Amino acid sequence: MLAIYKKELKSYFTSMTGYVFIAFFLCIIGIYYVAYNLVGSLANFEYVLSSASFLFVLLVPILTMRIMAEEKKQKTDQLLYTSPLSPTSIIMGKYLAVITVFLIAMAIVSLYPVILLQFGNIPLKIAYGSILGFLLLGAAYIAIGLFISSLTESQLVAAVVSFVVMLITVLMSGIVEMFPKDNKSALIIFSVIVILICLITYVVMHNITISLSLGIIGETILMVIYFIKPTLFDGLVVRFFDWFSVIERYNNFLMGMLDLSAVIYYISIVFLFLFLTVQSIKKSRWS
């Protein structure tokens, strides 16, 4: 794992990627910092991070697109997967290397509130709380990007798909408001989702019995729940899609709350996507 970690970290700084990421990241945050804190004389550093959170949508794909896609393209994945390393340690090494690049940038950012101290009293607890939230948010996005990169061997595809997925998670909180809240349309929407899942499983596995039985079971469960307790569907669409709104949970940190459920949410996102990445590697050996 350590060997992979070192090699990955080095490759970020032998190529431009690492420098470009850190420079761009610091530049944008610096602009907001100057505008809000230095020129606007605001004492709240969290506003800077709140405004800069869109950065992830742009920068994380750049950081993560090459992680797995490049290995596949160069066929060096053959070296890694035939070495005595387990897929888990390969993925962990790579993930930690990206996190390290991100942490280097964040380490510099975390000096900013301290600089403000010389102008007066600063709510440091909120500032560092929001930095922690920012870190968790970034870690979650990087895990998602890593997973997407493991699905393709084209860096461009990985970058575009990651960008779209992250954009959706950012826009989700706005989109969710438009979804209907009554239980009948909830039933329809979930039925459509079940059918979509069936189609996807059919495309992936080419097994009509599995997809069909999956669809029938899913639809019956929905119907049964609907007839027994229709109130369960009230507002379910909104709640369901809210779950995907990764950035929404970050707002609590900005308000100075250390929201434990949000911390757990982000950590579980990280583990979920690392797990999925390992699975996708193992699966690619089978097909």
Added chain:
Amino acid sequence: MIEVKNLVKRYGDYLAVDNLSFTLEKGRILGFLGPNGAGKSTTMNIITGYISSTEGTVTVNGNDIYDQPEEAKKCIGYLPEIPPVYPDMTVREYLNFVADIKKVKRSDKNKMISDIMNMTKIADVSERLIKHLSKGYKQRVGLAQAIVGYPELLILDEPTVGLDPMQIIEIRDLIHSLSKNHTIILSSHILSEVSAICDEVMIINKGKFIVRDTPENLSKHIGGSNGLHIQVKGDKDIVQNALSPIDGITQIVYEESNQEGIVKLTIYTGEEIDIREDVFFALSDVRCPILDMTSTSMSLEDIFLELTQDDEITNQGEVTDQEEAANQGKVTNQEKVANQEKVTDQEKVAKQEKITDQEKATNQEKVINQEKATNQEKVINQDKATDQKQATDQKEAENHVSDL
């Protein structure tokens, strides 16, 4: 050392590897031989644990590649078809990285890497970025990577691809010297290479096992019929009539001759019958002088073509492969192949039309039966002269290559 049992790999409906089983003892070199798409690389990828088999098991040193991957992979060094190198690393950095992921001890690492660089002759490029190296050097870096950690089993997928003739010989020598301490499986679609390096050859086609034997035995046993190639001055009909009463002739193949009044033909006989005298007298009776007479025993090329072309459906890939094999053959065995190329093609069509079914069914049996039945007979019967001739042929071929 390694045991492969009932290996099957299916891609959808396509059967890439079809029930392949073999074992290999320590210190042997086994060559995989087959046309493009025969399943050589797939098999190697399964053995090394890069992809999983649909059915069947691979055991390396008693460790199953799927159940105990770490122990099994420790014993394997793998050079895939495309060397798995990182273009942005220097050669030394790369080998260092490989040593790390193969868990080589820190204290041995530097010595091992410099030894391996000397072995594969890449020490002079050790500080250069891999992306600036030529194909041949990349290939050697790939080979060096496989040797790092001195694994007991080396699996080399077409190790000499992209090298010039001089380097090919160097790599062959290297593989030979490695075989003292390592067990080696290598694949190739170049026959002369396999017969030069390997103790044993395993021919596979379309994922199926066809035959496994030493290169010498293969060319002895599978031949079946011996050929006599002659050039006669005279009319084709007269020659035909003169030859027809001779016993033991199984087939006569006429070639097109570009010289007026000269007939070129190849006579095939049953196994150990010498018809040279009969042919001479028969033709001298009708006053047709023999200008040239050479006996041809089947070379590895012919065996290969024979065995891999059983199926009537010869696709494009195989045709080009045949050409490649023929070209390669020309380098090593110019005369023979030039003569036989046409003959074998014609012969094949004729043969296949007649006995395709029989051939198909009995080919594998034939090999095994013949092996058993003729093993003892042949040792006694075989003309010692032909053995010697083969040996000198091979030597000549080697010289030829080194001249290039």
